[in-house]
Amino acid sequence: MTHFFSISRFYAMFLKEFIQAKRDRITFAMILGLPIIQLILFGYAINNDPHSLPTALVYTSNDPYTRAIVTALEVSDYYEFSHVGVSASEANDLMQKGEVSFIVTIPSDIATRIQRKDKPTLLVAADATDPAASSGAVSALKNLANEALARVNGEERAIALQRAQRLQIIVHRRYNPEGISQYNTVPGLLGVIMQITMVLMTALSLTRERERGTMENLLAMPANSAEIMLGKVTPYLCLGAVQMTIILGAGQLLFDVPFVGSLWLILFSTLIYVFSLVLLGYFFSTIAKSQMQAMQLMVLSLLPSILLSGFMFPFRGMPHWAQYIGECLPITHFIRIIRGVMLKGADLSQVGNELAILFVFVFVFSLMALSRSKRTLD
Amino acid sequence: MKSELVIDVRDLTKRFGNKTVVNQVAMQVRRGEIVGFLGPNGSGKTTSIRMMCGLLTANSGEGTVLGLDLMRDQLKIKREVGYMTQKFSFYDDLTIEENLAFVARLYKLKPLHTYVDKTLESLGLTSRRKQLAGSLSGGWKQRLALAACTMHKPKLLLLDEPTAGVDPKARREFWDEIHVLAAEGMTVLVSTHYMDEAERCHRISYIAYGNMLAQGTVEEVVASSGLHTLLVKGEDTDKVAHTLADHPDIDQVAPFGSTLHVVGPNEDKLKSAVDEICADYDLTVELGETTLEDVFIKFMSDSKDNMQ
Structure with missing residues (x-):
């Protein structure tokens, strides 16, 4: 009868697996931690109809109509007027940098037009690189402005609605007038794919040496931590360059993603971004005890990178705490740079800050990795 | 004759957690000697060797290896000694030649190709230089490892159970090689379980459970046992x-x-x-x-x- 299913043999196997799973603390923590993290991120941080999007308001006149519209827009939760009363060129600069998603321009003749019972116009420029972020806010605009105007004149609501027919809102979807989502996805995807491959490859680098038993020999030879670290991560910079060529090439050929800005700026930013990723991966490999643990750390870092970086969901639409976490991820800054340069033609002066932050990541990650690397087996 | 001591350590102690693995071990090895390091499994042989080549830091103790301070000059010691690990720890997925070149570059040996070619030739592996190291048999792996860790002409060679799992003929050849190296002036400390290998050493040291129990020539150790x-x-x-x-x-x-x-x-x-x-x-x-x-x-x- 021993050839049939034996409960005691099954139990032996079950018990062994259970004990092994229990001993692997990091895996155990991941099993408990991942669902909680996912729940919080998906449940609270992510919003497909984002509110409180940063907006620049351009107006020159100070008549009651203008003031009424400004107040009405300010109290609506779709917009958050982060830059009020800026000039048109300042506003454009802010949008190119990605600091505002909308520019609302109230023409200086709005008061005269309303009094003349002409059609008043309101200009709204939306950063359409992320179509999802802009659509809700644009559609809400008309009602908001109309209600504001209605209150100014003290008219009844019915009349206000009549007037609504007359208020003309001219929406200008910048950078991506057709609202093609690939324009937004492809550059972001470059960031995500690199995050997956670069962090994974380097996260395995030291754990592989450890698991194959070659670490002892490597440490016995006269190589110091910095030499080992840089020697291990730099080959992946070349790999990153190949990946970038493939993704950007495919983006052009298959999806016609526009390429407005400087190629050199893209290449340079990507290089710094990849450098920060390989160092992050290397840092993981100094913590992980096995390749399995290294993979799990990679997954753990990937999740917020996809959800909180602005890749999948509008960054400005997330609650502040989620934005703070997002700011701590290299991919958030890379996505801002690449979207800015590729789609909006931003130049070095406009993405310089973000690029500087990527340098900080390179610096911080290498210090973290070096502080964890040992020259002995202690 | 103090200057002729290549290894001169005292009170070497290493603890992992609250377990004392090596307890106040003292050891002296003279230049050109082959010293056998014996003891049962888990007796602290590997830990002692690792401390002497700068791979582990002793909790306490003092002494010199090649005239360098054991506690302060770990990096310099690493450069001067050759250490062969218990398990083959070169890269299976690199060829024989690539492995040697990697080691030669780490030790900054120049001209690189002269060193690599000479080593390949002395191993008799010149024709198989493009073969992956992982495909070598146990005996060949061990010879490759020995050649790789002596390529930079270390003054002190530390071998951690180098002949475990190797056939008798390969073992014999390996020991002949060790004696050639010693005759050239290299000092060798080799840990082993095999009694016949202990008898091929000039002197032996016996360690058990972290304590050094006997040191001397084979005859001295046998005589001192009083058995x-x-x-x-x-x-x-x-x-x-x-x-x-x-x-x-x-x-x-x-x-x-x-x-x-x-x-x-x-x-x-x-x-x-x-x-x-x-x-x-x-x-x-x-x-x-x-x-x-x-x-x-x-x-x-x-x-x-x-x-x-």
């Missing part, structure tokens, strides 16, 4: 083996074919005990020579096991 051996031969050896082993004056009874190796600390008491037990059987008793193995077994049963 005496009788050989009991005949058909009925298996009938007396148990009674002999239980006798208080007898330490060890080990069968070698039809011969019993009977070992005890007191020659007279040993002789009378054996004669008494063997009297009723058809057995001959003669004086034997105490071997290193007998001495080590005594050490092992005497020393307290703190590895539990």
